Amino acid sequence: MSTIPAPFQPAQRILMGPGPSDVPNRVLRAMAAPTVGHLDPDYLRLMDEVRTMLQRIFHTDNALTLAVPGTGSAGMEACIANLVEPGDEVIVCVAGVFGARMKDVAERYGARVHAIEIPWGETLSYEMAKGYLDSYPTAKMFCIVHAETSTGAHQPMEELARLVSASEMLFVVDAVTSLGGMEVRVDDWKIDACYSGTQKCLSCPPGLAPVTFSAKAIAAMDARKTKVANWYLDMSLIRNYWSADRAYHHTAPINMTYALHEALRVVFEEGLLERFSRHRRNHLALRAGLEAMGLNYIPERSLYTLNCVRVPAGVNEARVRKELLERYGIEIGAGLGPFKGQAWRIGLMGASSSERNILMVLTALEGLLRDQNVKFPEGAGASAAAAALKKMSLVSFDELS
Amino acid sequence: MSTIPAPFQPAQRILMGPGPSDVPNRVLRAMAAPTVGHLDPDYLRLMDEVRTMLQRIFHTDNALTLAVPGTGSAGMEACIANLVEPGDEVIVCVAGVFGARMKDVAERYGARVHAIEIPWGETLSYEMAKGYLDSYPTAKMFCIVHAETSTGAHQPMEELARLVSASEMLFVVDAVTSLGGMEVRVDDWKIDACYSGTQKCLSCPPGLAPVTFSAKAIAAMDARKTKVANWYLDMSLIRNYWSADRAYHHTAPINMTYALHEALRVVFEEGLLERFSRHRRNHLALRAGLEAMGLNYIPERSLYTLNCVRVPAGVNEARVRKELLERYGIEIGAGLGPFKGQAWRIGLMGASSSERNILMVLTALEGLLRDQNVKFPEGAGASAAAAALKKMSLVSFDELS
Numbered sequence: 001m002s003t004i005p006a007p008f009q010p011a012q013r014i015l016m017g018p019g020p021s022d023v024p025n026r027v028l029r030a031m032a033a034p035t036v037g038h039l040d041p042d043y044l045r046l047m048d049e050v051r052t053m054l055q056r057i058f059h060t061d062n063a064l065t066l067a068v069p070g071t072g073s074a075g076m077e078a079c080i081a082n083l084v085e086p087g088d089e090v091i092v093c094v095a096g097v098f099g100a101r102m103k104d105v106a107e108r109y110g111a112r113v114h115a116i117e118i119p120w121g122e123t124l125s126y127e128m129a130k131g132y133l134d135s136y137p138t139a140k141m142f143c144i145v146h147a148e149t150s151t152g153a154h155q156p157m158e159e160l161a162r163l164v165s166a167s168e169m170l171f172v173v174d175a176v177t178s179l180g181g182m183e184v185r186v187d188d189w190k191i192d193a194c195y196s197g198t199q200k201c202l203s204c205p206p207g208l209a210p211v212t213f214s215a216k217a218i219a220a221m222d223a224r225k226t227k228v229a230n231w232y233l234d235m236s237l238i239r240n241y242w243s244a245d246r247a248y249h250h251t252a253p254i255n256m257t258y259a260l261h262e263a264l265r266v267v268f269e270e271g272l273l274e275r276f277s278r279h280r281r282n283h284l285a286l287r288a289g290l291e292a293m294g295l296n297y298i299p300e301r302s303l304y305t306l307n308c309v310r311v312p313a314g315v316n317e318a319r320v321r322k323e324l325l326e327r328y329g330i331e332i333g334a335g336l337g338p339f340k341g342q343a344w345r346i347g348l349m350g351a352s353s354s355e356r357n358i359l360m361v362l363t364a365l366e367g368l369l370r371d372q373n374v375k376f377p378e379g380a381g382a383s384a385a386a387a388a389l390k391k392m393s394l395v396s397f398d399e400l401s
Numbered sequence: 402m403s404t405i406p407a408p409f410q411p412a413q414r415i416l417m418g419p420g421p422s423d424v425p426n427r428v429l430r431a432m433a434a435p436t437v438g439h440l441d442p443d444y445l446r447l448m449d450e451v452r453t454m455l456q457r458i459f460h461t462d463n464a465l466t467l468a469v470p471g472t473g474s475a476g477m478e479a480c481i482a483n484l485v486e487p488g489d490e491v492i493v494c495v496a497g498v499f500g501a502r503m504k505d506v507a508e509r510y511g512a513r514v515h516a517i518e519i520p521w522g523e524t525l526s527y528e529m530a531k532g533y534l535d536s537y538p539t540a541k542m543f544c545i546v547h548a549e550t551s552t553g554a555h556q557p558m559e560e561l562a563r564l565v566s567a568s569e570m571l572f573v574v575d576a577v578t579s580l581g582g583m584e585v586r587v588d589d590w591k592i593d594a595c596y597s598g599t600q601k602c603l604s605c606p607p608g609l610a611p612v613t614f615s616a617k618a619i620a621a622m623d624a625r626k627t628k629v630a631n632w633y634l635d636m637s638l639i640r641n642y643w644s645a646d647r648a649y650h651h652t653a654p655i656n657m658t659y660a661l662h663e664a665l666r667v668v669f670e671e672g673l674l675e676r677f678s679r680h681r682r683n684h685l686a687l688r689a690g691l692e693a694m695g696l697n698y699i700p701e702r703s704l705y706t707l708n709c710v711r712v713p714a715g716v717n718e719a720r721v722r723k724e725l726l727e728r729y730g731i732e733i734g735a736g737l738g739p740f741k742g743q744a745w746r747i748g749l750m751g752a753s754s755s756e757r758n759i760l761m762v763l764t765a766l767e768g769l770l771r772d773q774n775v776k777f778p779e780g781a782g783a784s785a786a787a788a789a790l791k792k793m794s795l796v797s798f799d800e801l802s
Binding site: 004005007008009010011012013015017019020022023028029030031032033034035036037038040041042043046049052053069070071072073074076077101104105107108109197199205206207227228229230231232233248249250251252253254255256258259261262265268269325331336 | 405406408409410411412413414416418420421423424429430431432433434435436437438439441442443444447450453454470471472473474475477478502505506508509510598600606607608628629630631632633634649650651652653654655656657659660662663666669670726732737
């Protein structure tokens, strides 16, 4: 075999699926700066700046805040592998793919998992959470997904935080699809371990997983009787590399860290509150447009960052996604698990959450649904895009807060 | 806290340490192409092309050849975690940091490790290897580092391959510092699992770990009685994503894969044999220059890609490295473990292996050593750089083969 593949030229896309989201040019450019050594003084300074910005976005003072060298799921595994020892009891709320994944990961590290199984798309009620906390008072951890990417639902965190913090349990939260698009208040919610990915609301390419651990989580790690059954994600080793010692562990994904640094700079230039408001406003506008076409949201408490709607009866949903991608260059996500073939997931994350993208996806979707002879609701009147535009201009201050 | 860090502008560096190596501009540019979805048809085609090129560089037909979403050590962990089950006996040759790491990782997954401890910088003898193979005939795996980054030594693989393949054991080889700079013949050497990193002789930023598994290794994975105790690196899941199914596992480090694709294109445009010859010739030239200054190599069988030399008596080695970095922008590596403070490790990997870099590092080093009043050997005559240049022009065909 002697042929060499041609240079890669990706098609032009608008990323409105469940992640990755569109990456700003300045982030791509920052990533392409020349690679330096992973112990270079310049790189060590960069790591410190990334840590400081991650602390701000997580709303935490946790010293142990850093980017794990893998994608979001590596962040999940880092949190669980370092806190679970064989035989530990762990409560996990399972309301979608990522809750189920937390359970799977915890079991691989030897946990006895008490799963709170709730229907996909629903959120955990106060009573149910309290019931599990009361039933398993010796559990070491309580794990939940803040923003479930597979269903588009988000959990009421304040209420849950009060409940869990009244126990001795470690509170572990998946913020993969919320961090950078919705508030994640690690210290206020008394979260002990929280992880995210770079490729969702931070609008950075995938490849790093921001994580943060409380002092209580560190104490639990320090009190381990067994070595972490995962060398690559062993926080006792990763910590030493991110600490003043800079002890060699792995070779960091250097250029990815350049990208994350720039992506975080973009976040703070916009401002956190402005960013959350934008995500909220754009979600309301997209929602108005989708509902004008008669599309219904699956979760009652929808994320602002991901919109999970039911596919109208009789529609070939795969064909719609394929045509959106091939004709318009717009990527949206399919349903997973029980929603396979039943749902679309439309992401409005980070840079992808824009008025332009909303108008484009609504216009394209409306055309493709008309092609498939979908009947729109009587009296919907104007087009989906017009409904979105109208909502955008009418969003009230109350709706944004 | 309201200040935002300034944009990151790394200093200009020449990377001649133990990795990362210099990344060609075209690889950095390829990496900065717009991010597409991890299930985008364009991206799936890219993955296939990466696989094909990895097969060629590993000299293998193994279908299960891919890039694990983490740095080189994640490749090590992927190989070991998927092949070891609790209680398995494993033979590991420990002759430096990375052999010791293989032992540590195998133990974390419950292996009973029989370590062949040999002095750092030495290579495993035929007799010693045979002794261990005979003493532990029930061992499941034989693990060795082809190119030990901490000592600069490389193992005689053909001989060892014949020995191990005469047993039933799985042969696991670390090729982090050799792949792309020296021959790694997975099929000829009957290797069952082999891993590498992108940031050494492939001259791509760190963040991915090429791995390949033989049919025998896959059979061993399929025969596991226990789930792999590592979700992120579970090859049964990663395989499905890289297979025709494209089953969602993790969000791939998309832009890193763009970079690896271009870095592999660079390798094949040069040609594998031409590339290995270049690494060999440049190693001999650097060696001539270093020896002209009286610097001695620590390992008897030195890698072409990494040159580990003893620091002359009385020299402040840290100061030399610091001045090389600060004045000349040249990074070289320090000694690790027993060689801490005793050795320098000078990398000639991928794009960093060039005549220009050799002349620059030798000239700079000679000046800095003269500053510290190092006496050079009598009769060395011309400068270190001149010795290197002379060697470069005189390298014989025999020396290159």
